[in-house]
Amino acid sequence: MYRIFILLLVLILGGVSTVAGEDGAGGFAAPFLQVPIGARPAALGGAYISLSNDGAGALYNPAGLATLRKALFSSSYRLMDLDRTLSFVSLVVPTARNSALGFGWRYAGSGSVEARNSDGDLLGFELAHHNHEFTVMFAKRFENFFSAGFKGSYLHSSFAEMTSFSVSLDVGLMFHLSQLVARERRDLMPVQDITVGLVARNFGAKYRWNNEKYLIKHYTSYLPVEQDDLVPIQIGLGGSARFLKRKLLLTSDVLGDVKERFEIHGGAEYFVSPELALRAGYSDKQLTAGTGYVFEFTNLTLAIDYAFSTDRADEGSEHIFSFDLLF
Numbered sequence: 001m002y003r004i005f006i007l008l009l010v011l012i013l014g015g016v017s018t019v020a021g022e023d024g025a026g027g028f029a030a031p032f033l034q035v036p037i038g039a040r041p042a043a044l045g046g047a048y049i050s051l052s053n054d055g056a057g058a059l060y061n062p063a064g065l066a067t068l069r070k071a072l073f074s075s076s077y078r079l080m081d082l083d084r085t086l087s088f089v090s091l092v093v094p095t096a097r098n099s100a101l102g103f104g105w106r107y108a109g110s111g112s113v114e115a116r117n118s119d120g121d122l123l124g125f126e127l128a129h130h131n132h133e134f135t136v137m138f139a140k141r142f143e144n145f146f147s148a149g150f151k152g153s154y155l156h157s158s159f160a161e162m163t164s165f166s167v168s169l170d171v172g173l174m175f176h177l178s179q180l181v182a183r184e185r186r187d188l189m190p191v192q193d194i195t196v197g198l199v200a201r202n203f204g205a206k207y208r209w210n211n212e213k214y215l216i217k218h219y220t221s222y223l224p225v226e227q228d229d230l231v232p233i234q235i236g237l238g239g240s241a242r243f244l245k246r247k248l249l250l251t252s253d254v255l256g257d258v259k260e261r262f263e264i265h266g267g268a269e270y271f272v273s274p275e276l277a278l279r280a281g282y283s284d285k286q287l288t289a290g291t292g293y294v295f296e297f298t299n300l301t302l303a304i305d306y307a308f309s310t311d312r313a314d315e316g317s318e319h320i321f322s323f324d325l326l327f
Contacts, residue, residue, distance in 0.1 A: 030157070032131050035086060036283055036320075038088070039290055039305035041059075042309060043307035046288075049172075049237065050238035054074060055076075056088060058137040063149035063197065064197070065139035066099060073327070075323050079318060083110055084108075085107065085109050087107050090104035090105070098140060099138065100138070102136075105132070108131040111128065112126040136151070152167070166208075172197065175197070175198075206228055236256075238251065251269075267280065279292070291306055293305075301327075306322075
């Protein structure tokens with residue numbers, strides 16, 4: 001079984017250079033939902049569907065939260081050029097019978113810019129864009145080898161005097177394939193923790209915009225327009241495994257949406273010591289890297305993670321910071 005997994009992983013990672021050259025996830029509603037968040041996932045190139053075992057995990061595959069055994073508070077901030085902001089906070093609490101319940105908030109926005117007409121003349125007012133996602137997440141592990149989860153979201157977006165909102169649903173599955181092997185054999189295998197994740201995102205997500213209030217405030221004559229912006233449903237498949245006595249993790253994801261756009265993400269993580277990890281990845285035309293360090297206290301565990309993402313489309317390189325507290 002592990003030989004088949006290694007072959008599939010090599011094939012997926014080998015296809016990065018050819019498939020990832022297609023158009024990215026931009027150009028449709030709520031693109032901030034596709035930007036990797038959380039320093040560890042970002043450093044791994046966003047290849048997190050088969051992991052998803054921290055505070056940002058529900059944003060990739062909510063089924064991964066079922067592995068948590070302690071309460072977890074997480075926060076993440078992505079430092080971006082062009083006065084843009086992307087941040088996230090969450091709280092996940094284990095509940096009865098191998099399950100977990102969590103709540104989260106993700107924010108994406110830009111600073112204000114001066115409005116101009118087609119000739120470049122100032123119009124005397126400013127424009128700003130703000131996006132909020134408020135989430136409820138739940139996961140349950142039904143068997144040692146299988147867990148499922150969902151993430152329900154309320155989406156709110158505003159631009160100038162225009163506002164829109166929507167709701168969406170993500171559903172995820174996680175298959176811990178190594179658990180299908182007897183423990184005596186499993187501990188002797190050169191490949192450990194073989195996991196496959198499957199996720200479907202953005203069910204029901206749609207923004208409806210109406211520019212009437214904007215036109216009333218800034219123009220004397222106007223013809224209002226109403227428009228629906230769909231957030232495409234996205235399907236993802238991921239696989240991961242550990243090597244070298246669990247010191248090396250390899251992970252890869254394939255993502256596609258109803259508009260027939262595909263992305264491949266891949267990453268690797270190596271533990272120099274039980275506390276220190278080094279990471280690298282590839283995320284849709286971007287190279288990523290990062291590190292993480294775990295501090296152990298009496299009853300607390302604090303993980304501090306950092307990721308760096310290279311420049312894409314002259315947008316500038318980005319820095320991601322995350323803090324996870326287990327208590």
